[in-house]
Amino acid sequence: xxxxxxxxxxxxxxxxxxxxxxxxxxxxxxxxxxxxxxxxxxxxxxxxxxxxxxxxxxxxxxxxxxxxxxxxxxxxxxxxxxxxxxxxxxxxxxxxxxxxxxxxxxxxxxxxxxxxxxxxxxxxxxxxxxxxxxxxxxxxxxxxxxxxxxxxxxxxxxxxxxxxxxxxxxxxxxxxxxxxxxxxxxxxxxxxxxxxxxxxxxxxxxxxxxxxxxxxxxxxxxxxxxxxxxxxxxxxxxxxxxxxxxxxxxxxxxxxxxxxxxx
Amino acid sequence: xxxxxxxxxxxxxxxxxxxxxxxxxxxxxxxxxxxxxxxxxxxxxxxxxxxxxxxxxxxxxxxxxxxxxxxxxxxxxxxxxxxxxxxxxxxxxxxxxxxxxxxxxxxxxxxxxxxxxxxxxxxxxxxxxxxxxxxxxxxxxxxxxxxxxxxxxxxxxxxxxxxxxxxxxxxxxxxxxxxxxxxxxxxxxxxxxxxxxxxxxxxxxxxxxxxxxxxxxxxxxxxxxxxxxxxxxxxxxxxxxxxxxxxxxxxxxxxxxxx
Numbered sequence: 001x002x003x004x005x006x007x008x009x010x011x012x013x014x015x016x017x018x019x020x021x022x023x024x025x026x027x028x029x030x031x032x033x034x035x036x037x038x039x040x041x042x043x044x045x046x047x048x049x050x051x052x053x054x055x056x057x058x059x060x061x062x063x064x065x066x067x068x069x070x071x072x073x074x075x076x077x078x079x080x081x082x083x084x085x086x087x088x089x090x091x092x093x094x095x096x097x098x099x100x101x102x103x104x105x106x107x108x109x110x111x112x113x114x115x116x117x118x119x120x121x122x123x124x125x126x127x128x129x130x131x132x133x134x135x136x137x138x139x140x141x142x143x144x145x146x147x148x149x150x151x152x153x154x155x156x157x158x159x160x161x162x163x164x165x166x167x168x169x170x171x172x173x174x175x176x177x178x179x180x181x182x183x184x185x186x187x188x189x190x191x192x193x194x195x196x197x198x199x200x201x202x203x204x205x206x207x208x209x210x211x212x213x214x215x216x217x218x219x220x221x222x223x224x225x226x227x228x229x230x231x232x233x234x235x236x237x238x239x240x241x242x243x244x245x246x247x248x249x250x251x252x253x254x255x256x257x258x259x260x261x262x263x
Numbered sequence: 264x265x266x267x268x269x270x271x272x273x274x275x276x277x278x279x280x281x282x283x284x285x286x287x288x289x290x291x292x293x294x295x296x297x298x299x300x301x302x303x304x305x306x307x308x309x310x311x312x313x314x315x316x317x318x319x320x321x322x323x324x325x326x327x328x329x330x331x332x333x334x335x336x337x338x339x340x341x342x343x344x345x346x347x348x349x350x351x352x353x354x355x356x357x358x359x360x361x362x363x364x365x366x367x368x369x370x371x372x373x374x375x376x377x378x379x380x381x382x383x384x385x386x387x388x389x390x391x392x393x394x395x396x397x398x399x400x401x402x403x404x405x406x407x408x409x410x411x412x413x414x415x416x417x418x419x420x421x422x423x424x425x426x427x428x429x430x431x432x433x434x435x436x437x438x439x440x441x442x443x444x445x446x447x448x449x450x451x452x453x454x455x456x457x458x459x460x461x462x463x464x465x466x467x468x469x470x471x472x473x474x475x476x477x478x479x480x481x482x483x484x485x486x487x488x489x490x491x492x493x494x495x496x497x498x499x500x501x502x503x504x505x506x507x508x509x510x511x512x513x514x515x516x517x518x519x520x521x522x
Contacts, residue, residue: 024356146365149355152346153417156316156427157369158339204401206356 001229003123004115008221008239010130011182011191016217017137018175019196020210021168024148028193030067030169033082033089035176037063038185040089042110043096052110053125053177056185060173063089068166113184113236115225122181129178133171144168145206182221183236190240191217198247201254216246267330268293269425269457270315275324277310284310286481288324292474294424297451297458299472299488301465303501306479308461309347312429315459316344329424340369343418347429347461351410353403359413360385360398366420388420389413391450408439419450426451428460432467440464444471465492 022031041059045052063085070081097107109117118126137144147154147161155161172192179188195216196209203209224239231238268291277285285307292298300308313319314326317334331338343366355362363385376384389395392412397405405413411431418426428447432440448471451458462468469475469488477484477491483500484491491497 142365142368145357145361146368149351149357149362149365150346150349152318153344153349153414154368155318156339156342156344156346157366157421158334158336159368200354200356204354204356204403205358205361207358209356 001116001225003118003120004225004235005222007115007118007123007126007182008225009218010126011179012195012218012221013214014130014133014175014178015188015191016195016199016214017134017210018171019192019194019217020199020206020213021137021144021148022172022192023196023200025168027168027172028189029079029082031172031176031189031192033067033086034060034064034169034173035185035188036086037089038173038176038180039111040092040096042107042180042185043093046107046110047096047100053122053180056110056180057174057177059089060176061170064169064173065166068162068169071165072162109184110180111184111186112234113180113182113187113239115182115235118181126178126181129174133174133178136167136171140164140167183239187236187240190243191220194240194243194247195220198243198250201247201250216243220246266294269329270459271325271327272315273325275311275314275321275326277307277314277319277321279310283480285314285321285478288478288482290476290482290485292425292457292459294455294457295451296473297448297460297471299468299475300459300461300478301463301468301475302478302483306500308478309429311478312427312459312461316342316427336369340421341424343421343423343426345411345414345418345426345428345431347433349414351402355402357402358398359389359394359400359402359405362402362413363388363398363416363420366417369421385416385420388416391419391453392416392446407434411435411443415446419454422454424457426456426458428458430462431460432462432464440467447471 022028038056038060041056042052044050044055044059066085067078067081070076071078108114143154143159143164146159147164151161175192176185176188179191183191196213198216199209199212203212220243221239224242225235227233227242228235228238270292272291273289275285275288276283288311290298300311302308310319314321315328315333317332317339326333329338329341360382364381366388367381367384386395386398389398392415394409394412394416397409402410402413415431432443435443444467447458447460450456460468460472469492472488474486475484475488475491476482477497477500479500484494484496
């Protein structure tokens with residue numbers, strides 16, 4: 001349980017920080033595409049007998065770079081492109097898993113999370129990847145904020161906009177890998193998008209939104225784990241539900257506050 | 264000895280797919296000069312700016328911006344740019360000071376100096392455009408005209424040698440437009456800037472510019488604004504007749520009216 005709690009804190013911190021940019025740059029559906037690419041990778045790993053997070057990470061990064069490349073060329077809309085990759089990755093997973101004999105309990109853990117069985121080695125990998133993602137965000141925060149403000153001005157100032165975009169998508173891919181054990185590939189969006197969306201309801205600038213998003217994601221992770229432990233529920237689903245519940249509550253409170261007592 | 268021009272273009276040809284957009288364009292912009300570019304819709308004005316900024320490549324011709332090829336990272340650090348379709352999300356999560364400080368970012372210099380130094384430079388830039396009191400406000404709390412000034416402050420923040428403005432006064436009413444061009448001329452003189460501005464408002468642009476370029480795929484007219492606005496070539500470029508009020512263009516800060 002202690003390892004699970006550390007995992008929840010690490011994943012929450014990373015997802016909250018990166019989620020700020022996912023919400024700001026409207027990349028939520030891109031996150032869906034990348035996380036489903038990870039499912040394809042997990043299927044390859046389970047079939048081949050490899051550690052599933054390795055092909056999941058390779059698949060997620062590959063799809064992230066393909067999406068970044070597709071956005072640049074502009075022959076197809078972004079959502080169509082993501083739909084193609086998403087469908088392909090899931091179809092691959094279904095076909096590969098149909099070749100597997102026996103039960104698929106371990107698959108459930110990668111799809112919906114099972115952090116309670118996280119090993120010390122996996123926690124170590126998670127911690128290393130979290131350090132890479134958070135370190136990269138800290139180093140490139142202002143250039144990433146600049147391209148979110150106006151890509152064309154940033155390009156005219158000589159910033160490598162294409163490289164920064166690709167970096168952001170690769171960091172999303174690594175974050176998906178980080179979060180797979182906690183909430184699973186199919187629910188990682190809950191931590192990537194929802195806490196940052198909740199923070200945007202409360203704070204007007206990044207100075208408030210960023211730490212609030214990280215705090216909410218950590219609280220959802222740790223609180224969801226505690227709920228799951230106490231009530232014998234699925235941890236991944238509990239974490240996602242808690243995040244969405246906090247968003248719903250925030251929405252109601254902000255709506256009441258904005259409408260005022262006299263309205 | 265005369266300083267080299269900040270921008271020199273010779274015989275530029277640009278295609279967008281099969282369509283010829285710019286044909287044999289040549290001009291120079293020196294320090295302390297405000298060059299206006301006018302022309303009808305689809306004339307290639309924005310395309311010309313994008314070629315200067317290295318965002319598009321010319322098919323033929325020679326071009327030097329701040330002594331380097333367009334898109335050169337070293338030169339890019341010396342350029343301030345206000346694009347035509349600039350409309351950040353009204354809830355963009357940053358204070359005005361943060362947005363202005365972004366102007367200090369470039370591939371070459373990263374973010375220079377200490378936090379205090381950057382804040383001082385950003386505040387100075389806001390003072391130049393007359394909105395120093397708005398520094399702590401979220402960007403979304405500003406009016407359209409104020410946001411336009413923030414973009415200009417951001418462009419001036421890195422003390423550029425060349426300022427490129429694409430339709431900078433769109434959406435501004437007449438007093439705001441006049442104030443904007445007066446501000447631009449003041450900054451141009453104080454900072455010894457070379458300025459290139461594209462605008463559909465020919466009267467306001469001609470009143471503020473030191474030289475005017477009229478293009479419609481090719482250069483139809485080029486020279487002193489008085490000469491250009493009264494030339495037949497301008498009417499040819501726009502393919503219509505028009506009459507500026509009593510043939511006079513008010514030149515801000517300069518003497519001399521049209522014939």
